[in-house]
Amino acid sequence: MSWHKTPITLLAKALEAKQVSSTELTQYFLDRIAAGKVFNAYLDVNPELSLAQAAHADALRAAGKAGKLTGIPIAHKDVFVTQGWKSTAASKMLENYQSPFDATVVANLGMPNEANSHGAGMVCLGKTNMDEFAMGSSNENSAYGPVLNPWNTDYVAGGSSGGSAAAVAAGLAPIATGTDTGGSIRQPAAFCGLTGIKPSYGRVSRYGMIAYASSLDQAGPMGKSAEDCALLLSAMSSHDPRDSTSLADSGEDYSRYLNQPWREGNSNSAKPLEGLRIGMPKEFFAEGLSAEVAQSVQAAAKLLEGLGAQIIEVSLPKTKLSIPVYYVLAPAEASSNLSRFDGVRYGYRANAYRDLNDMYKKSRTEGFGSEVKRRILIGTYVLSHGYYDAYYLQAQKIRRIIAADFQTAFQHCDVILGPVAPDVAWRLGDKSKDPLQMYLEDIYTLSANLAGLPAMSAPCGFNSKSLPIGMQLIGNYFSEGKLLQVAHQYQQASDWHLRQAGEVA
């Protein structure tokens, strides 16, 4: 059986029908991980621990205590702390760090036990590579080497959740978790031909998620289809009293609209999206967008139109400004969050130093990679005396305008459709010399984070070099279920999401 080509909705059925055990499934993926090391998708794998969880899942099933997801393997981005597996955020600073606790996301999805009765019973396959502290758009900023794109190993997998994307695309995991601060779920999903969703800010607990920019960070699923993502997101999200920004009304069945028509009572099965108004922001199709990506997204719009949706033009006038606003606010928050790494309580400490201050400096200088240092410097500068008002406060005020612009657009449409990124994956090394060049690639994804809106990526074609192209859907607050519905209806009428990257080993 090609279990790595099977969506988790069908893995769940196979487990339920006892066609396969969790132990067999886990071993199957562990074997593929061992054979697929070339992609550098994983940072830590521990077969013994994974198989123990699988045995636990099988025992739960035998005892009639299995839930929908019990026994399905999953890979976690290394930004989530886990007991048992190392938690490094792909930084030398946290090399060999062992967390004393599990992140809420990991606990929600993991084995149920006395302290965690709600655990979904999924089996952890290991921790996936990423850009160091989630700072990057190509996964080339990992202290443990870049991730290679399974569609073509000369190309980047995208970032920062590049390891999760490559793991799923190469069939080294059926599904994975990611986090998205400025596009870090959506862009690698697009580059690797996957579906991924960043929910509204506050839906998924940030407890145990190593912080980058706390007012923007949000976790979500990366998988083979909108249906798989809906299933996983339902188990990931919860109200968490240990995250002060966690929303009270976070538990939801995000699968409930998938097979419904957009308009209740519409019985025309050929036009399930009748009544849906899709807005295409003209700024997302302006200069800078590659012709091939534009064509694929336009073709997706045509297909959605064929399903009954109405396409209209909308405007998000501050799209270009989202780049400077983000690259002020995110580094500002990062410079504060990363001040905890001082070589005292955990993490890297330099070998030689003169005094306490020198120990801080040497430990941080040797422990952080160059992109992390660059962002700490930018953040410190914009928060420093004399610059705070002009940079930090001004960025926060424009952030309000960006959020308001979305509300103006949503008066005319229900969801927004556009590209995820200006182009497909680039060649390894092509943009790593010039950080600003890389920042500009985030233009279409940043504003959803600044506004806190749910946004997702779904495959919609390939370029002439057979590299995947993704389309982005952005919805209003708390409309994840409806976004997934639109993507699911699209995937019922197209097969881009079913294409597989070349076989490993």
Next chain:
Amino acid sequence: MKLDDVQRIAHLSRLELNPAEAQAILPQLQAVFSLVEEMQAVDTTGLEPLAHPILFLRQLAQPLRADQVTETDHRTENMLSAPAEQDGYFLVPKVIE
């Protein structure tokens, strides 16, 4: 931004840059800040800064919990990752002569 600024913020960030590194990073930071300068053209008179996206939607109630001890003693686990430790305490260089 000048070379002096780079060394000043490096110190504030508790990072060390040797002269060659500072020279190399300066144009990168200047490029970022030339983009950041584009924000100055936007009229934001009368606008409140937005620090948190949900505040755009509604006031968030300050989450409060009962004033009870909920944490148990995790000292042993927490000390496992300490770079230098003695008798359950973190060791740092001497700060008081």
